[in-house]
Amino acid sequence: MPNLTKRDLVVKISNETGLVQHQVFDVIQKTLDHITSALAKGQDVELRNFGVFQVRLSKARVGRNPNIPGSNFAIPPRATVKFKSGKIMRRDVLDLSESMKKTGAKAAKANGRASNGHAPAKKPAAHSNN
Numbered sequence: 001m002p003n004l005t006k007r008d009l010v011v012k013i014s015n016e017t018g019l020v021q022h023q024v025f026d027v028i029q030k031t032l033d034h035i036t037s038a039l040a041k042g043q044d045v046e047l048r049n050f051g052v053f054q055v056r057l058s059k060a061r062v063g064r065n066p067n068i069p070g071s072n073f074a075i076p077p078r079a080t081v082k083f084k085s086g087k088i089m090r091r092d093v094l095d096l097s098e099s100m101k102k103t104g105a106k107a108a109k110a111n112g113r114a115s116n117g118h119a120p121a122k123k124p125a126a127h128s129n130n
Contacts, residue, residue, distance in 0.1 A: 049088040056082050
């Protein structure tokens with residue numbers, strides 16, 4: 001299933017409202033710009049029935065490079081954006097979960113994957129000295 005892009009939104013809204021696509025694009029872009037600006041100032045953005053964007057500070061932690069044993073480095077705390085879905089979105093997405101479970105199990109079998117999403121373990125190849 002393909003992603004929904006900003007261009008897709010512009011076309012759909014333009015077709016539904018009769019507005020020119022350029023005007024719809026400007027409104028969507030201004031909306032996103034204002035949301036980004038508010039988040040950059042540390043403000044939360046609440047869109048009723050859709051969700052809330054919240055600016056939160058992640059904790060400092062220790063990072064490790066798995067390719068270099070014993071290498072530890074500090075990852076400083078930083079501001080991140082968290083999204084908490086609204087009641088209506090949560091309900092609608094929850095309705096989707098059962099159908100995704102069913103199709104996910106079918107797709108996993110078709111792709112030769114276990115139900116947990118991991119590929120089955122491979123057997124070691126037999127070596128010949130030819």
